[in-house]
Amino acid sequence: MKRIILLIALVFSASLCVAQSQDLSRANAYFDRTFYSDAIPLYENVIKEERSFEIVKNLADAYYFTNDLKNAERWYRFLVKNYPNKIDEKYFFRYSHALKASGNYEEANVVLRNQMILSEKELADFDKEIVVLENIASIGNRFDIKNLPINTEKSDFGAVQFGNKLIFASPTNDSKKYKWNNENYLDLHAVSSVDFSKSEAITVAFSKVINTQMHESNAVFTKDGKKMYFTRNNYVDGIKGKDKNKVSHLQIFSADFENGEWTNVKSLPFNSDAFSTEHPALSADEQTLYFASDMPGSIGSFDIFSVKINGGSFGKSVNLGPTINTKHKEQFPFVSKDGKLYYSSNGKMGFGSLDVFVSELKKGQFSEAVNVGFPVNSGYDDFAYSMDSDTGIGYLSSNRPGGKGNDDIYQITETKPLIVQDCQQLISGIITDETTKLPLENAVVILQDVTKTEIQKITTSSDGKFSFTGGCEKAYLVFASKEKYTENSRALKLNKERNKTNDASMALKSFEEIKKEETIALLEKKKEEEKAKVYEKQIAETKKKEDAKKAILKKKEDAKIAETKKKERIENLLATEKDVVKDKDRLVIKTEPIYFDYDLWYIRKESKPILNKVIDLMKRYPEMIVEIGSHTDVRGNNRYNLDLSEKRAKSTREYFIENGIPKNRISSRGYGETVQIVKCIPEEACNEEQHELNRRSEFVIKSI
Incomplete structure (x- = not known):
């Protein structure tokens, strides 16, 4: 079963490959014969599986030559991206036109500028042409344009006025199809110029003598209506002429109008089986015939030529040269009554594909051709332009989007002259007094370029206004001055x-006003300095007060902390030392009585061990500060008692110092009889034991 499935898959794959190979062979054959419409669907089928250089290139070209520029852009973009080294300049050229058709002008110009091989002069000319085209685009729409009801879903083009009729080319339904675009061959048709703008206008074949089974188009008539020139395939007396490659080229024919009919149809003598001549146009004096051709000596694929008409004979064909022609395509010439040559070109800088250009013949030389602008020109083929220079009404053919068929005929009415100007902007303003805001008269305003070279100078009037004209994308300096005023720019x-x-408005300040302002500024500076001093003083005072507050708060906080720590130390001391006791709000070192001899103050021997205990305690607590207080009883003179107690307290202190207690940690004070434990008033109220209680030495801890 698996072998059967595999065999079926192989057969299907082989069949698919054979089918694709056959499609590619047929597509290439159609392409080589310029049957582009038939080649496209075959290439589209093949390209799903294979995107070789040749297939992509041919598909892109097929779309390009059938004016499907959207699809052409797609495949040219693929070609440029994937095969940049295989394509030559013409593909970048076609790609740029496809881009312009979709409005991508900047990208199109970048493609051309980067890929075309140009000298420095050619690059400079290229950039100038872009600027000129921008200048033309800035004019806006120069024409009113109207699609005519005579248009069909096929190609209708090449309309010219002939008496009260409009003559144009259009496919005839009963003719065979032209494989380039799969439309029927063209014939010349006529419609009443009175009725052609109406939907019910009736179109008829122009002439059975003129129209054949081959292409006929682009007729031009002499003013008297007795002669016409038109384009037809190389087809004479029912015989189709071909070149060595079996191609039937286009030729220009003439015909005479005699006895109400066209007759005497002739191929003009400068035609050839080897090349095409097409699109005849007559000069205003009808002494020169202009036409397009790819004959030997052409600059591009098709050029505009002229030939002198000498009665019934013709002179030598003359190429109009590089002023008119390019290395690409120039076709569809037309000469207006006022002697201007109009033609279509895709080689000159335009808006895409064929654009209409105009040139004037001055002293035997044609001027540089100028793009006629919008909306005659678009991103698509715009051609077969004709115009009555007296009325400003004419006709145009185009394959632009929005039409009814492949090519449509449009009636155009010129509404604006073709005046090409460089991009400009206005530089203007008012010079005013900076203080009063009023306009300044007699101010000098100078426009300078980037090198500060003077371009123009203006002196303002009473309104202070000035105005200059400057070029777009340029830099300028506007300089303003006035006597007794500052300058500005x-x-x-x-x-x-x-x-x-x-x-570019500017304000200038008078020197007088500057002087006033300097004086005022000086006074203001002094005021500000005084204010600053006052302010600094206020700040300093405020800071001082705040610092004082902070100091007080800190002192209180420190005292609070110290008190807390003191309490902790006292509690620890009381808990540790049994000889330390609290006496109301005092902390006292409790000792045995210290005795002195009557009326004496030296330390007795038996008192020293008692004092040594206190000394040892103080040494254990190095932070401890003690006051020695000596007291007497009430007996005796107050003064005497106070002096005696003072001497005893000092004697005790000296003992402490002698035994290693620093002076700053021990103080002494004699209280006399001022602080009694037992109130003995009068002194006889107390017995000896009570007097002894009052006669004492106390060790009060002041700090720990």
Whole structure:
């Protein structure tokens, strides 16, 4: 079973490969014969599986030559991205036109500028042409344009006025199809110019003598209506002429109008089986015939030529040269009554594909051709332009989107002259007094370039206004001055926006006002300095007060902390030392009585061990400060008692110092009889034991 499935898959794959190979062979055959419409679906089928250089290139070209520029852009983009080293300049050229058709002008110009091999001069000319085209685009729409009801879903083009009729080319339904675009062959048709703008206008074949089974198009008539020139395939007396490659080229024929009919159809003598001549146009004096051709000596694929008409004979064909022609394609010439040559070109800088250009013949030389602008020109083929220069009404053919068929005829009415101007902007403003805001008269305003070279100078009137014209995308300096005033300047960089107004208004200040301001400023400075001093003093006072408050708060906080720590130390001391006791709000070192001899103050021997205990305690607590208080009883003179107690206290202190207690840790004070334990008033109220209680030495701890 697996072998059967595998065999079926192999057979299907082989069949698919054979089918694709057959499609590719047929597509290539159609392409080589310029049957592009037939080649496209076959290439589209093959390209799903294979995207080789040849297949992509041919598909892109097929779309390009059938004016499907959207799809052409897609495949040219693929070609440029994937095969950049295999394609030559013409593909970048076609790609750029496909880009322009979708409005991508900047990208199209980048493609051309980067890929085309140009000298420095050619690059400079290229950039200038872009600027010129931008200048033309800035004019806006120069024409009113209207799609005519005579258009069909096929190709209708090449309309010219002939008497009260409009003559144009259009496919005839009963003719065979032209494989390039799969439309029927073209014939010349006529419609009443009175009725052609109406939907019920009736179109008829122009002439059975003129129309054949081959292409006929682009007729031009003499003013008297007795002669016409038109384009037809190389087809004479029912015989189709071909070149060595079996291609039937286009030729120009003439015909005479005699007895109400066209007759005497002739191929003009400068035609050839080897090349095409097409699109005849007559000069205003009808002494010169202009046409397009790819004959030997052409600059591009098709050029515009002229030939002198000498009665019934013709002179030598003359190429109009590089002023008119390019290395690409120039076709569809037309000469207006006022002698201007119009033609279509895809080689000159335009808006995409064929654009209509105009040139004037001056002293035997044609001027540089100029793009006629919007909306005649678009991103698509715009051609077969004709115009009555007296009325400003004419006709145009185009394959632009929005039409009814492949090519449509449009009636155009010129509404604006073709005046090409460089992009400009206005630089204007008012010079004012900076103080009063009023305009300044007699101010000098100078416009300078980036090198500070003077371009223009203006002296303002009473309104203070000035105005200059500057080029777009340029930088300028506007300089303003006035006697007894300061100077001022403005630097401006203009963008691409046309007719934009750039405000360069400036204010100047008078020297008198500056002097006033300096005086005022000096006074204000002094005031500010005084204010600053007052303020600094206030700040200093405020800081001092705040610092004092902080100090007080800190002192209180420190005292609080110290008191807490003191309490902790006292509690620890009381808990540790049994000889330390609390006496009301005092902390006292409790000792045995210290005795002195009557009326004496030296330390007795038996008192020293008692004092030594106190000394040892103080040494255990190095932070401890003690006051020695000596007291007497009430007997005797107060003064005497106070002096005696003072001497005894000092004697005790000296003992402490002699035994290693620092002076700053021990103090002494004699209280006399001022602090009694037992109140003995009068002194006889107390017995000897009570007097002895009052006669004492106390060791009060002042700090720990």
